[in-house]
Amino acid sequence: MKILVCISHVPDTTSKISFVSDGSSLDKNGVQFVINPYDEFGLTKGLHLREKHGGTVSVLTLGDESVEPTLRKALAIGADEAHRLNGVPRDGAQTSEEIAAFIRKNEFDVIICGQESIDYNGGVVPGALAAKLNLPFVNACISLDIDGNNVKTIREIDGGKETAKTNLPIVIAGKKGLVEEHDLRIPNMRGIMTARSKPLSVHELIESKSLAQSVSFSKPPEKKEVKMISPDNLGELVRLLNEESKVI
């Protein structure tokens, strides 16, 4: 089974986010970058599939040289090979087209993306990629079972879940549930050593077009000071919710 896990290189979840002074981009000063949390669930799922069905797990990202430590980390966790599409991701259309071009040259049975990246929160690439490859797509995928060519999936829907079946090859956009938090693997010393000798290949872009353009970034307005209310005066809370906030 050939498995591809698409990963994003994103600021750690604990990062304080700020933007450069003209608002054009993220201020990367002091920001620690990690594998996108949604993709971490996908990577571990890929390793589980390899253990059960045999085959290889490849990881891929679109980025410049600065993302290579994130790919090496994925190799240290257990992926067999890594691919970097050499460029800058601009929007969902461009990113999905670049990844689709790579996949057309290197067939895969299972393509696992994260539901979204925690930086731009686009959530466009996985579905756009599936449609470009004309493959079945399951978003917010919290379970993936493969038996021969048959696939059973569970999708998280608003307030519940939905089971579906289809055939390989497939594109999924995964999240927690695909594997559990305690299944996530962290690199051990041996993994880190062997990662150094695993293949990391760099591919030039096909220069596809982006269709949306980021203009500027800003911070949301600060919250005003909290009003503390005595636990013995809950009527006051109800009054404020009614009269001041007008939410009840």
Added chain:
Amino acid sequence: MVIIYAETWENEFKKTTFEAISYGSKCAQEMGVESIAVVFGDSVNPIEELGKYGIDKVIHVQEIDEFEPYSIALALSSLFKELNGKLLVLNGTANGKSLIGILSSLINAAAISNVTSFPTNHNPLTVLRSAFSSKGIEQVSSNSDCTILSLVPNALGIISNGDSNPSVELKKIDSNGKTSILQSEKESGEIPLPEAERVVSAGRGLKGPENWNIITDLAKVLNAGTACSKPVSDIGWRPHSEHVGQTGIQINPELYIAIGISGAIQHLAGVSRSKTIVVINNDPEAPFFKAADYGIVGDAFDVVPRLTETLKSFKK
């Protein structure tokens, strides 16, 4: 033309659908074009209700009766092309999120998700969206003739001042999916989270799943959805579909009440857009108080049942 996907659940329009219709109709007016809602399914009613939100026309596709992302996306994209669409508006719900990527490829349109504003410009189409898990606001422009927007639920509200008396056209579209839906099941309360106007949420401070009745009682009197923190869903006290936070569901209700949740930065990322936040915690140092509008330092098992009673008598 502005096309709006009028999403339904069990033959009724979702509340977020009225937001999408309001949004699309307003955009169409600004652009000087017609607004058209597309409704799928056999027995949706009453379709004319969409007129309240200013829609000009409704296209009703009865044959496609379940949500399979390709079959809906193929039907929407063929209508969009046939009607010379410029803008397609989706709900930012689980189904909207399943559609946006597929549609962007089928239509070759700019896809902008998580939208939190009306267009600030129409040429090029420019909007604000939430990014960096609500820690940032991004201004984005479309570079394409065709644009798809998906809206953050509860962010833009419903505009119900119209009575447009829309025409309803029945249309047959053949559209095949790529997956077969076997079953769908509800896991949590009556009010699905992304569109809940009020949410009551609890964390490990509740000490065990058997204590959740004080949360559901409070939710009930407020007509609120229930949610939980990540640790609570990780240890299996509550289903994953209730986990709100950076890697769970992101919500922005009118009112968010957090009980026994310390307020880690990852949790705040999922809830900080809530308009009013109430924090109840026995630890006065809990970081969540800094992000709250109203705070109560107290024991959840004492405060929450009394708050429920206070609200009950307020409502009478």
